[in-house]
Amino acid sequence: MSARHFYFSRFFLHLLAAGCFILFISSCTVVKNYPQGKPFVYKTNINVIGNFTNEEKETLESRLKGQLDDSMRSRSVSQVVRNVMKNPPVYESDNADKSVIFMRALLKSLGYFTDTITYQSHIDTVNKQEYRTTVTFDVKPGKVVRIDSFAYNFKNTELQALALANQKNAFIKKGDPFAKSAISIELDRLVDMYRNNGFMRFGREEMIGLWDTLDVSLLKPTFDPLEQAAILQKLRERRENPTANLEIRLKPGHDSSKLKKYFIGDVTVYPDLVYDTTGFARTVEMVDGIRIISYRNMFRPRTLTRNIYFKHGDLYNLKKYLKTINRFNSLGAWRLVNIEQEVRKGQDTADFIVRLTPAPKYSFTTNIEGSQNFNAVTGNLFGFGINLSLLNRNFARSASQATTSIRFGVELGNQF
Template identity: 45%
Template sequence: MIETAASSLYRVKISFLVAAALLFFASCTTVRDYRANTPFVYKTNIHVQGLDRDTSKELASRLAEQLHDSIAVRSVTKLFFFNIIRNPARFDTLNVARSITFMNGLMSALGYFRDTITYRTDTVQKGDQQRVLLDFFVQPNKRFLIDSITIALNDTLINNPRQAAALDTLQAITLEPANQRAALLRKGAPFAKGLLSSELDRLVNVYRNRGFLRFSREDMLIVWDTVGLALLRPTVDPLEQAQLLEALQRRRENPVADVELRLRPIADSSHLTRYYVGNVTVYPDLTVENSKLPLPPARPFRDVLLRPYDSTLFLPKVITENVYLRRGTLYDQRVQQRTANRFNSLSAWRMATVDAVPRAGTDTVDFVIRLTPARKYIYDFNIEGSQNLGGLFVGSNLVGLNFNLQNRNFARRAIQATYSLGVATELNATVTQTVQVSGAYSLLFPRLVWFDGWKAPLLLLKSPFRSTLRSSLGANARYIHRFDYLDLTAVNASWGYDGNRTSGERSTIASTRFNAEFVKVNRMRILKELIETNRSYEFIFNDGLILSTIVSNSFTRVREKSSRVLRAAIELSGLAAGAISSKFLDSTLKRFVKVDVSWAKNIATGPKSTLAFRFLGGVGISTGENKYRRHMPFYRAYFGGGANSMRAWGLRKLGPGSSVQSFARNAFPERFGDMQLESNVEYRFRLFEVGGVFINSALFVDAGNIWFLRKNDAYPGGEFRPDKLWNDLAIGVGTGLRADFSFIKFRLDYAFKAKDPSPENPAAQNKFFYGWKPLGGTLQLGVDYPF
């Protein structure tokens, strides 16, 4: 008990010392290139009073952006805690007044019309430096709220019945329940000019999506009243005067604004015309050269007029199936944009424009689509780094040379055909440990291609997502030679669908793939010796057939200073084929369910620094009691260590669980598992630049492990149990250097085992920094960022 109390007191003392040190370092600010004995702004603070903490902090941050450059202190952080102010400007009260004017403008735009802003200065003499401490005190007072919203788009007297009907239509569209729910202006919401502007933009888009092609923002205005003019009408009735005075007093105490949406006088009647789609004309192969030639003849095809200069380049069906404008339908701005985006997304064309041409004096609009073809063939050689986590039996540090040839208009159907050849070697080996030779062929169809019975479920997807769906057919083969260990030959064929949807800062990518894969393993001397001493290797390293369906989703959200990506995938293998009785399938077909989830987030902490997080988890459940299916096959199994995972451990040298085994070549050198959990935190920052190459560094912490789901006698303690998760958790810390060549990044990380649950030496198990030595860490060479 006494030792425990002493230990707790010691930890408290250390915590206070660390906090004091951080406080000291955080206050270290150096000024350089200043004018001696001339006042300059050393620090500027903005104090927002009368609001809750979060609102005050956010408002102060926005007000800081309104400061004049001479008083907005710009400092650069070095070595994490030293701040440097370079060449500070001379302090001038005129610039303080300008800043207050700018801040008042922001406050008014946010609905604070009665704010007061004052300031105070304090000059501190330090040597020949006259440091000015500037404090702004902002009293927002009460924010104006919206009290009433009036929509009066059809209150203008118009003699033209057609225009009057158009005004009624605009009024009805605005008052539709769906549009009212989407409205940005609501009673009780803060009154802000930015909000009014955004509502105008929203309404104009709504009208354009409902046929009003030429309607613009200049055709509308928003009138607001923050005084209460209706309360100022003259009256001689004393009782009514008292009521008006009372209402005015309430309005002063709780300021509100009345908002009204109106139409400006419209001279051009076409702005109030609802248009319908007329003729759609497509120039599928327009170039600078042929644009000077006479117009080619029009060729009608499926309600579209095609004008090709060279009719042998594209099949008519490929063009018309990507045009979403239909003759006779009400004009919709979104359909026009979808058509333009669709053609711009196809690699067969370099540029696409969709122009609307209204017919004078009618309610019909014709469209002209101009398409500029891209080069049909392109090829490239490139250096590529592989980050293969849980794939074929190769490391996560492969670097190789790839050759790619691409046909962007295969079979005249805008199908993208790609041919690839590559050779790679493993970087983290002291000798040429792994060599890989691969070849691939793929076809990417710019539309849905389905078999009988598949069409209906695919069409249930929402239209904006369905229009981005693509079909793909792929085949590839790999040969992997691991020195004196094994030869592996793998062939794969797949058919799949993928699509994406982007909405503001969010994007979603979904794919479904039907996969057939066969792996042939030729065991060599080292692997055969391992199997003799470790029978579990025999059940992992063997031939395998995978017939699976893979469904994956990726969700990305990118903001100004942060981004996050969530990925999820599930693979189902051999479940349907399990009903077939066959000796070959019983021994070769892999039957399993595999689920993987990863989440990553990057936060910009400065102009040259980023804080990155990642969490990943995966589990593979192999079905059946067959000895070959007791655990996941090695080409789908999980492993830890290497340049992209637990960097304090060598590749496939971690786990499983708390199993303590020898890593000797004739014992248990390779570690695999049916499950993986891992989290990573990394602080990345810029060091310097040399000849256009950025040299970066990082501090990182990795935590995680792999496990078996079923008990494996060869690895006691290697199975997953929630109650011993902390005991099984491995922790590594380290730093690194990264050379950024823009087209490729090389990374050198140096990491230490902070906590090792599966060491070779039992005495080191779960001892923090056991036997730590400065040169006792693990050096990892990698390509690109680890996550």
């Protein structure tokens, strides 16, 4: 063997040994400020058991880990060549039991109603004062319950017609998991849909979702052996592939006044709202069917009316209401935007009051910059600049922003 080959072989071995040493050190965890003489949570594992793809299993394990009680979480910080864990919590089985309750709540919200969750703990004694506890949760979610049928049953002609006309946009479909999140999103969709069609006061509290996992046809008594065999077969299939029927309807005892359609009544705008009106002259004018009450005459009336998307006599529409708020907020001329809805007693009309609190009209900013350039030809160059900027948030009373900027800079030579 040549000396050169021997040298490279030794170099490779040393490099490999150094790499293994660094890998070993980096895999170690140093625990600081641990409870003396008491078991503490060192590591928590969650194993999902069942017929799941790798992606489904990883997603479910991640979500289950988020349900751990705070006292079951050990946190470590990765440093250059090691992990450092500080102030780990004392291990108590009660906290593990709480975590099981939280995990079961999550599984039920995802459609798993026959879960089995167990855990075991292992204590690794490092020394007489350090007891590292590893807790492993074994989670068997069971079969997910899927939706076999989904229907609306509002017992109200207008509500039922709107729901059926827009059912293609529903977040719940036959065959989907019976998940609480999907049902919640569907209820929110229905509320928005009704409010966009005049039902201004309609809310989620007016609806309930009824679900049933029992097939009534399986309870009918029969003496026919063939029918009994068919029923038993259906019961086996439902145990292997559990399903549920879901129906959304109005809650018993609901407030009937919230099932009324509302139209837009009078629209009043306070464009330059001030709490102390002493010394200001109040002016009132009607522009495009909108009453404008001003104290300081800061904005042109047309600037206000063209940014209001609901008009007198229109059917109430939540989208237009929110669009108006967002539009005034985006202009930047007002620091506070508020639209009040006042229902007329005994009528299907609501008046709207738009209260706008102006932001400071001018905003002034300034900054100083410095730079230094090293060049072999010109030598060292030093320069500095001053930037001045003036922002007008209500240019020409149009709620438009105008910015005026002035910049002054000078560059000094190498003699500086």
